[in-house]
Each structure stands twice: as C-alpha cells, then as structure tokens.
Amino acid sequence: DAGVIQSPRHEVTEMGQExxxxxKPISGHDYLFxxxxxxxxxxxxxxYFNNNVPIDDSGMPEDRFSAKMPNAxxxxxxxxxxxxxxxxxxxxASSSTGVxxxxxxxxxxxxx
Amino acid sequence: SQQGEEDPxxxxxxxxxxxxxxxxxxxxxxxxxxxxxxxGRGLVHLILIRSNEREKHxxxxxxTLDTSKKSSSLLITASRAADTASYFCATxxxxxxxxxxxxxxxxxxxxx
Numbered sequence: 001d002a003g004v005i006q007s008p009r010h011e012v013t014e015m016g017q018e019x020x021x022x023x024k025p026i027s028g029h030d031y032l033f034x035x036x037x038x039x040x041x042x043x044x045x046x047x048y049f050n051n052n053v054p055i056d057d058s059g060m061p062e063d064r065f066s067a068k069m070p071n072a073x074x075x076x077x078x079x080x081x082x083x084x085x086x087x088x089x090x091x092x093a094s095s096s097t098g099v100x101x102x103x104x105x106x107x108x109x110x111x112x
Numbered sequence: 113s114q115q116g117e118e119d120p121x122x123x124x125x126x127x128x129x130x131x132x133x134x135x136x137x138x139x140x141x142x143x144x145x146x147x148x149x150x151x152g153r154g155l156v157h158l159i160l161i162r163s164n165e166r167e168k169h170x171x172x173x174x175x176t177l178d179t180s181k182k183s184s185s186l187l188i189t190a191s192r193a194a195d196t197a198s199y200f201c202a203t204x205x206x207x208x209x210x211x212x213x214x215x216x217x218x219x220x221x222x223x224x
Contacts, residue, residue: 004154031210043155043200043214056211091154096212098115100145101202 005091007103013111018080022109025094033101034067037093044089047110049075059101061086082111116144116201116215124221131188133218135201136181144177145202145212146186155200158186193224 005024013019025032033048038079047057049069057067069075079086089108093101116137125131135144143162148154161177162185168175174187188195198219202212211214 033211035214042216045211045213048211050210074127093155095210096141098160100147100160100214102149102157105154105156 004092004094004102004104006090006107008107009105010108011110013082013109015111016081016084017111018078019076019082019109021087021090021092021109023075023077023092023104025092026102027073027103029094029096030072031095032069032075033093033095033098034075035093036088037091037106038088045098046077054060079109082109084111086110116203116213118199118201118215118218120218121216122219122221124223125191127193127222127224129191131191131195131220131222133186133199133220135184135186135215136186137184137201137203138182141179141203141205144175144184146173146175146184147200147202148212149198149200149217151197158199170206191220192223193222194203196220196222206208 007022028082030051035043037043040095045069046059052069087110090107091103091106093103095101116135119134143160145160146158149155159170159175161175172189177184198217200214200217202214
C-alpha cells in the first residue's frame with residue numbers, strides 16, 4: 001500500500017480563490033480525518049468521517065470550509081473563498097478502530 | 113478540551129543518552145498514542161497504549177501510562193541523531209470515540 005496520498009503537496013493561491021485539497025486513504029480503513037497544523041495552534045482536528053459519513057465537523061473553522069467523502073477511497077477539503085489566515089499545513093489521516101493513524105505527507109497551503 | 117500537553121517543549125541531548133518526554137491529559141481515555149514528526153513531514157505512529165495497560169515497549173521506545181494521574185511518558189533509550197524530531201502524544205475522548213486530540217509536542221534534538 002502506498003499509504004495515505006495527499007495532493008497537491010504545495011499550493012499557493014491568491015486571497016479569495018477556491019482551494020481544493022485531496023486525499024486518498026489506505027484501503028480498508030474506515031475512518032478518515034482532516035487536520036490543520038500551524039505554529040500558533042498546533043494540530044487541530046477539522047472533521048472526521050466514518051464509513052464515508054461525516055461524524056464530527058465541529059473543528060471546521062467557518063462556513064468557508066467544507067469536506068466531502070463521496071466514496072471510501074477519496075475525500076476533499078475545500079476552502080472558498082480562501083483567506084491569508086488559512087495558510088497552514090493540512091493533513092489527512094486514516095485508520096481503523098483501535099489502531100494508530102496513518103498520516104499523509106500534508107498539503108502546505110499559502111494564501112497571499 | 114481533551115488536548116494533551118507535552119513536557120518539556122524542547123529537549124536537547126547527546127547521542128547515546130536517553131530522552132524522556134511526558135504527556136498529561138484531562139479526561140478518560142480508551143488509549144493514548146505517541147507520534148513522531150520530522151520537519152516538513154507527516155506524523156508517524158510510534159506506539160499505542162490502552163487504558164488498561166501500564167507499560168509498553170517497542171524497540172528502543174518505552175511508554176508508560178498512569179490513568180490515575182492522567183499522564184504518560186515516552187522514553188527513547190540510546191538516542192541517535194536520526195531521532196531528532198517532534199514527538200506528540202494523542203488521546204481520544206473515551207467512550208468508543210476514535211478521533212484523536214494531539215498535544216503541542218516536544219521538540220527533541222539529538223546532538224551527534
């Protein structure tokens with residue numbers, strides 16, 4: 001297995017633009033998580049899915065953020081419109097019940 | 113929140129020495145996990161210890177858990193320069209929850 005695959009690795013966009021981050025979890029994992037990491041806040045859980053269903057999105061900062069998981073092998077995190085304060089590294093992770101998470105390599109987002 | 117806190121925030125040791133990092137958390141848990149993050153990379157799962165376990169070993173890693181004190185420690189023995197990274201503890205919220213809350217991390221530097 002190639003692990004959790006995120007794309008793109010780096011994204012630079014202008015304020016106001018739409019940004020879409022993508023994640024392919026490990027096959028067979030039934031949980032998928034989106035985290036954001038910044039120096040100021042550390043790792044924040046944004047949203048997580050179980051069997052493709054969103055379970056807890058209380059960490060999503062505001063309505064500009066949305067996430068979908070149309071099937072077991074794909075998820076997206078969308079920011080529309082993007083703002084400079086959204087600049088961070090966004091991680092996707094997947095797991096099964098009772099085992100550790102496998103993280104992707106992250107997407108470094110810079111909004112200018 | 114359930115977010116754990118690591119102590120110390122930064123640790124610098126000589127190669128060959130042991131490194132001990134501590135983690136405290138606030139509420140009941142099902143398990144506690146430790147992760148490593150190399151600069152610019154995703155987190156890597158190191159070890160999971162369940163709430164009914166007190167100690168666990170994996171290679172040069174030793175983890176202890178004291179649920180009465182709501183604390184855990186990670187010991188890396190005979191450290192190597194390659195152990196230089198940030199180390200995070202992560203806890204769930206108990207009651208079958210599978211989402212993790214990460215602490216702020218300990219930045220370990222092993223000097224060759």
